[in-house]
Amino acid sequence: MKQLTGKTAFITGASRGIGKAIAHSFAEQGANIVFTHLSSVEQGQVTADELKVHGVEVHAYRSDASNFSAVNDLIQKIVQDFGRLDILVNNAGITRDNLLLRMSEQDWDEVMQVNLKSVFNTIKAVTKPMISQRYGSIINISSVVGIKGNAGQVNYAASKAGIIGLTKSVALELGSRNIRCNAIAPGFIQTAMTEELSQAATEEWVKYIPLKRVGMPEDVANCALFLASDTSSYITGQVIQVDGGMLT
Ligand code: NAP
Numbered sequence: 001m002k003q004l005t006g007k008t009a010f011i012t013g014a015s016r017g018i019g020k021a022i023a024h025s026f027a028e029q030g031a032n033i034v035f036t037h038l039s040s041v042e043q044g045q046v047t048a049d050e051l052k053v054h055g056v057e058v059h060a061y062r063s064d065a066s067n068f069s070a071v072n073d074l075i076q077k078i079v080q081d082f083g084r085l086d087i088l089v090n091n092a093g094i095t096r097d098n099l100l101l102r103m104s105e106q107d108w109d110e111v112m113q114v115n116l117k118s119v120f121n122t123i124k125a126v127t128k129p130m131i132s133q134r135y136g137s138i139i140n141i142s143s144v145v146g147i148k149g150n151a152g153q154v155n156y157a158a159s160k161a162g163i164i165g166l167t168k169s170v171a172l173e174l175g176s177r178n179i180r181c182n183a184i185a186p187g188f189i190q191t192a193m194t195e196e197l198s199q200a201a202t203e204e205w206v207k208y209i210p211l212k213r214v215g216m217p218e219d220v221a222n223c224a225l226f227l228a229s230d231t232s233s234y235i236t237g238q239v240i241q242v243d244g245g246m247l248t
Contacts, residue, residue: 003229005030008082010075010126012036012065012118013092015044017191018141021217022089022224023047027054029225031087034078036063038092057082065092065118075125084133087228088126090119090140090163095193097152108155115159119166123181127174136179139227140167141220142239144187144247160185164239171237180236182227187243189215210245 004026014023015037023033033051037044041062048060059081063074079085094114096107119140130136145153146160163183170181188194188205194214197205206212223242226232241247 002028002030003225003231004087007031007086007228008034008078008084009087009089009228010034010078010085010122011089011091012122013038014089015040015047015060017193018186018189018217018220019089019091020047021221022091023051024054025218025221025225026087026228027051027056027058029229030054030056031228032057032082034059034061034074034082036061036065036074036092038062038064065090065121066113068117068121068124071118071121072125075122075129079129085126085129086133086135086137088122088136088138089224089228090122090138092118093141093159093193095153095156097156099152100154103155111155111159112162115156116162116166119163123166123170127179130179131174131177134178136174136177137228137232138167138170138179138181139224140181140183142167142183142185144185144241144243147185147239147241148247167239168237175236180227180232182232182236183239184220184223184227185239185241185243185247186220187215187241187246189217189220189242191217205246208246209243210248213244215242215244 014035044060051058142163143160167183
């Protein structure tokens with residue numbers, strides 16, 4: 001028996017990278033998948049077609065995770081279409097890096113809207129349906145940078161630290177309704193987000209990783225699958241680092 005048969009999962013920003021790997025691991029385990037993307041409609045369609053090989057229902061929507069009413073409408077549609085929503089993964093995220101001295105107000109606001117407000121938007125919308133079904137697993141993708149801080153990323157680090165506070169508070173508020181809420185803090189994962197770094201900069205990061213390699217999106221997806229499934233049914237309010245030991 002597959003771990004997520006009959007479950008419905010909603011993942012923000014899953015056209016590529018970590019979100020896409022999570023979608024594949026959930027679909028492989030029998031979950032129906034609804035995911036969003038923003039800039040590339042074509043890439044969203046390609047990913048949706050790839051996910052269908054797992055024999056589950058897949059719906060891709062172009063929807064901005066930072067738009068409160070759009071997210072609310074989409075989640076209501078998912079509940080109507082599938083009759084339930086079991087798993088929420090808040091994965092959509094962006095960077096607008098710069099030293100604080102040079103960071104614009106717009107760079108601060110955009111990162112906060114997409115990385116942090118989006119998490120409020122989705123959780124607010126799933127709370128009622130998850131309470132009615134007395135079941136839910138919410139997984140928020142934070143970052144080691146949200147724990148440790150990072151020069152050149154005050155906006156990103158603050159948004160990812162905010163996700164941790166939000167995660168723990170939601171776990172406290174909704175635990176009695178059998179809704180769990182956990183965060184994953186990835187370290188250096190090989191995706192488009194980290195592709196911009198030079199080979200030399202990547203090698204410098206690897207020096208500080210005890211497992212001596214960068215992470216792959218599948219490393220994060222394996223942890224997300226554990227948190228989504230009933231194997232983790234007594235785990236809530238936690239932040240799990242998937243970082244090769246970087247922050248040890
Ligand atoms: P990525 O390759 O850049 O993918 C980001 C995804 O989010 C894309 O599917 C993108 O869709 C979507 N997206 C961006 N803005 C959106 C919005 N406003 N609404 C809906 N979707 C949106 O990034 P990644 O490396 O896989 O990162 C995924 C998550 O992990 C992020 O939250 C990131 O902060 C976190 N993380 C990554 C690393 C790392 O090393 N890569 C480390 C720690 C944490 P479009 O392409 O269509 O815009």
